[in-house]
Amino acid sequence: MSFTRDMIETLRISMGESKPMAEPKPATTVAAPPKQIFAPQPSASSSKFAKDAAEHTTALVGIGHIGTRYATDVVLQFQAELAVAHEAVYTELPESWARDNGLLSLQSQVSDHHEFLLRPDLGRRLNDESIRALNQAQKGIDVQPILADGLSAVACMQSGVDTIRALEQECKALGMTVGTPMCARYARVWLEDDIGARVNAKVAVIILGERPGLGTGDGLSAYMVYDPKIGNTDGNRNMISNIHQRGTRPPEAAKRLAALAEAMIQQQTSGVNLKLTGKLGEVAGGGYRAPEPRKRLVEVNR
Amino acid sequence: MRLASTIRGVSYSFGSIKEVLAKANDPKSGDDLAQVSATSNVERVAARAVLSEVTMAELRENPVVPYEQDAITRLVEDTLDERAYAAVRHLTVGDFRQWLLATETTGEDIRSISAGLTPEMAAAAAKLMSNMDLMIVGAKCRVVVRANNTFGLPGRLSSRVQPNHPLDNVEGIMYSAREGLSYGCGDAVIGINPATDSPASTAEILTRLDDMMRRNRIPTQHCVLSHVTVQMEALDKLNCPMDLMFQSLSGTETGNEAFGISVELMDEAFDLMNAKGSTKGPNRMYFETGQGSELSSDAHHGADQVTLEARCYGFARRYDPFLVNTVVGFIGPEYLENGPQISRAALEDHFMGKLLGLPMGCDACFTYHADMSQNELESLKVLLSSAGCAYLMSMPVGDDIMLNYQSTSYHDVPSVRLLTDKKPTPEFDAWLSDRGIWDLGQPGPNFGRPEALL
Amino acid sequence: MILEPIYPEVLSVRRLYDAHPAVLESYGADPAKHRSLGLITCDQDDSTYVALDEATKHSPVDVVFARSFYAGAGHPSGRLSGEILGVIAGADPDEVEEGLQAALRCLEHDACFYSADDSGSIAVFPHVVTSLGHYLSAEAGLNVGDSMAYLVAPPMEATIGFDAALKAADVTAAKVFTPPTETNYAAAWLTGDLYSCQAAAEAFAAAVVEVGRIPKL
CATH class of the missing domain: 1.10.220.70 (lyase)
Incomplete structure (x- = not known):
């Protein structure tokens, strides 16, 4: 590579040198280690910010940083929450659960959980057995409440019964007739159209498990549609989400849903065309409520 | 043929x-x-x-x-x-x-x-x-646009701060926004998905954000992602500040109907924004898309989801938008089943958007019922940045407490910037340096210190 | 060991991409032509002169300033001074960067001193420049592309070495720097075809080693 270095290499040998030339200094030298290294801690000052924020939100703020990444305990908490969410996804509603809770048991055309995740079209239609089961249900009612697993059977099993019973009461209190309470397995939102049309309800409400969030699988969403029938789309529906302890509690949700049902029957429409004014506007808004603290999932016992 | x-x-x-x-x-x-x-x-x-x-x-x-x-x-x-x-x-x-x-x-x-x-x-x-x-x-590809800052320049990776709250608690939203800004996020937009779609709530959140941005003199944009009709009412009747106007778009007419919009409505929204929007512009619109939306409302006309997604961009470019991003893993495993499919879709969408002349970003994310790991998702963000993706989302630990899905975290944005040697927008970069948050491509003394912002 | 390499250490490398005109002028650059400077300090001056010349072969930069420091690297003014400051100037940062990289490559892989005895207290520079760049050719009054034997050693060893080199090959002396140079050495630039320069350099190196072995003859 270098004329001169090659030249000198040869010259040395002719002058009696037997050893090869030493390599240049290595590009990197390894420094001597310190006596002891100390692990950095995330800055303590953020913890006041975290405390203040926790009075208003469960978002993971004020957690500090190590470099541009998280501290180890944050990583563990996050991974625990992710594991909980994934577990909630894969929990299935037991076959007997609906009956055990006094609800008419229905199932979509889906036959297993993997199919449920990939075939929303099948989740929107009842299977033959369920169609026959509907013969026992009341027909021609104002509101048909439907509970379902949706994407979180855990949520359905936790707050589902409270929510659907509260909804029944609130609707009756407003003078509306309510159909046979039912619970559907492997259900997608639009299943309410199939069910609602078959029982000839004015309004169908499906309350089903929301996609699990981090550390939680217990949120329900409620979707309502006026004049349920095959062919309705999302534009025809109104929705209340985050029905759980840290969001909208079941009794409040039930009041709002009942008010929406009443408005739908009065206006004879739902979805983007429904006017959310007056009493509905108040009901639709939130009020201030301090959030429940995020659960700490990981403790190490040493 | x-x-x-x-x-x-x-x-x-x-x-x-x-x-x-x-x-x-x-x-x-x-x-x-x-x-x-x-x-x-x-x-x-x-x-x-x-x-x-x-x-x-x-x-x-x-x-x-x-x-x-x-x-x-x-x-x-x-x-x-x-x-x-x-x-x-x-x-x-x-x-x-x-x-x-x-x-x-x-x-x-x-x-x-x-x-x-x-x-x-x-x-x-x-x-x-x-x-x-x-x-x-x-x-x-080079697509550069302008609102309050200059966006899409080469060598830059920007981010949206997405401080959502399940009850639209404005204090909670502000805490989260300040956290994001302290990590160098937010130069694309501070954008909130509201839990309640009402003009009053939209206007309130925008007004509070506007105050915070003025107090701290932050060169960025704000946006509340309610339905476009709700934003139009907030802007027109309540006269709130509004830097960007948002809507989700679909690739067919029937798909857009399911979103409650039409070309006529969007033209109206565009005109209203040009008349009353609060930036100097000229780019004022923000759109989100995602493979599979047409099929989910049975509006796909037998076409495949990639072609349909490209048609969303054909619609979006009519309005010379400031921001467009695909929300790639949000729609669910029935459309993109796992990590490899989500990653492939993200790169496809980014490419098609840029090719059609859009300042294209990506919400690299998954829902918890898709088969994708956090590790795969982190890799995708690096791929996107290498590919010149204009922006990512960001929120605390990537956990959206309102929409319940896993996206990019406040910490990920500076990490990806370091890995792929990218900077924020120039105006925002100067502001970060001024505030001691990010200086000469490295965390500054106020990095990760949200209490330093008002 | 015989003729063991003593590798140069680059102490400091800096760029002034948009240098002030007064700085440009005082360091020998032309503000009308040059905008950017690249600066190197090193603990071996002669290796650095060769490296600066090498830079001019890879980039259209000029070597505007290169001076050795008195008493050499053993007595530096500070830990970054070494025994030389070399400055290249270019019209833009890219040119300067290319030039600096070429110089640094040369210092890592090519130009260096050698130890003429086991104690390491006699250093010899028996360097062959195979093809002169714009800097050294001008300094030596030769043509770009000519070969040159660049020979340096302490006063006694160098003088005996110059005599041996000139007699061993078909070379002429372009310049001789009798001792003491700033660093208390002596230097000579001999030119001829490449093989003659090689023979001259070899003879020089061998002679310096021999004086080290037999100081009194």
Whole structure:
């Protein structure tokens, strides 16, 4: 590579040198280690910010940083929450659960959980057995409440019964007739159209498990549609989400849903065309409520 | 038009351009659901071979939803730039791919013909490209826009701060926003998805954000992502500050109906924003898209989700937007089943958006019922940044407590910037340096200290 | 060991991409032509002169300033001073960067001193420049592309070495720097075809080693 270095290499040998030339200094030298290294801690000052924020939100703020990444305990908490969410996804509603809770048991055309995740079209239609089961249900009612697993059977099993019973009461209190309470397995939102049309309800409400969030699988969403029938789309529906302890509690949700049902029957429409004014506007808004603290999932016992 | 090819002596023939486009896709659970996928890997390649010989003119003449049936097809066809189209009409898709990849073809060259491309042309090119092809071309493209700051310059990676709250508690939103800003996030927009879609709530959140941005003199934009009609009412009747106006878009007329919008409505929204929006502009709109939305409302007309996604961009470019991003893993595993499918879709969407002239970003994310790990998702963000993706989202630990999905975290944004040597927008970069948050490409003394912001 | 390499250490490398005109002028650059400067300090001056010349072969930069420091690297003014400051100037940062990289490559892989005895207290520079760049050719009054034997050693060893080199090959003396140079050495630039320069350099190196072995003869 270098004329001169090659030249000198040869010259040395002719002058009696037997050893090869030493390599240049290595590009990197390894420094001597310190006596002891100390692990950095995330800055303590953020913890006041975290405390203040926790009075208003469960978002993971004020957690500090190590470099541009998280501290180890944050990583563990996050991974625990992710594991909980994934577990909630894969929990299935037991076959007997609906009956055990006094609800008419229905199932979509889906036959297993993997199919449920990939075939929303099948989740929107009842299977033959369920169609026959509907013969026992009341027909021609104002509101048909439907509970379902949706994407979180855990949520359905936790707050589902409270929510659907509260909804029944609130609707009756407003003078509306309510159909046979039912619970559907492997259900997608639009299943309410199939069910609602078959029982000839004015309004169908499906309350089903929301996609699990981090550390939680217990949120329900409620979707309502006026004049349920095959062919309705999302534009025809109104929705209340985050029905759980840290969001909208079941009794409040039930009041709002009942008010929406009443408005739908009065206006004879739902979805983007429904006017959310007056009493509905108040009901639709939130009020201030301090959030429940995020659960700490990981403790190490040493 | 004969659409056939032979592989290892076996002949494959296809009935239409729409079918060729669909079968040329990488495997996607959404295409399976729509029953438009190739039935085998060999048929997939046979379709790609046929596609490589289709000309751009043939693609223009065969949109996947006929002109008479669809407003999006009509608006694309009626406003296509004929001069730019004339430059490409003779090319086969295979030739076009090669032109895009050639060293001599620069971002400016690509931009000069963007307005002559239909969405079907962009999608066709994507189907012949591997992930790395998509990244290389994506990284070349240059789309620069302006609102309160200059966005989309090369060597930059920006982010949206997304401080959502399940009850729209404004204090909670502000805490989260300050956290994001302290990590160097937020130069694309501070954008909130409201739990309640009402004009009053939209106006309240925008007003509070505007106050915070003025107090701290932050050069960025704000946006509340309620339905466009709600934002229009907030802007027109309540006269709140509004830097960007948002809407989700679909690739067919019926798909957009399911979103509660039409071309006429969006034109109205655009005019209103140009009259009353609070930035100097000229770019004022923000759109989100995602493969699979058309199928989810049965509005796909038998077409594949990649082509339909490209048509969203054909719609979006009508309004010269400031921001467009795909929300790639949000729609669910029924459309994109797992990590590899989500990653592939992200790179496809970014490429097609850039090719069609949009300042394209990506919400690299998954829902908890999709089969994707956090590790795969982190890798995707690095790939996107390398590909020149204009922006990512950001929120505390990537956990959206309102929408319940896993996206990019406040910490990820500076991490990806370090890994791929990218900077925020120039105005925001200067502000970060001024505040001691990010200086000369490294965390400053106020990095991760949200209490330093007012 | 015989003729063991003593590798140069680059102490400091800096760029002034947009140098002030007064700085440009005082360091020998032309503000009308030059905008950017690249600066190197090193603990071996002669290796650095060769490296600066090498820079001019890879980039259209000029070597505007290169001076050795008195008493050499053993008595530096500070830990970054070494025994030389070399400055290249270019019209833009890219040119300067190319030039600096070429110089640094040369210092890592090519130019260096050698130890003429086991104690390491006699250093010899028996360097062959195979093809002169714009800087050294001008300094030596030779042509770009000519070969040159650049020979340096302490006073006694160098003088005996110059005599041996000139007699061993078909070379002429372009310049001789009698001792003491700033660093208290002596230097000579001899030119001829490449093989003659090689023979001259070899003879020089061998002679310096021999004086080290037999100081009194």
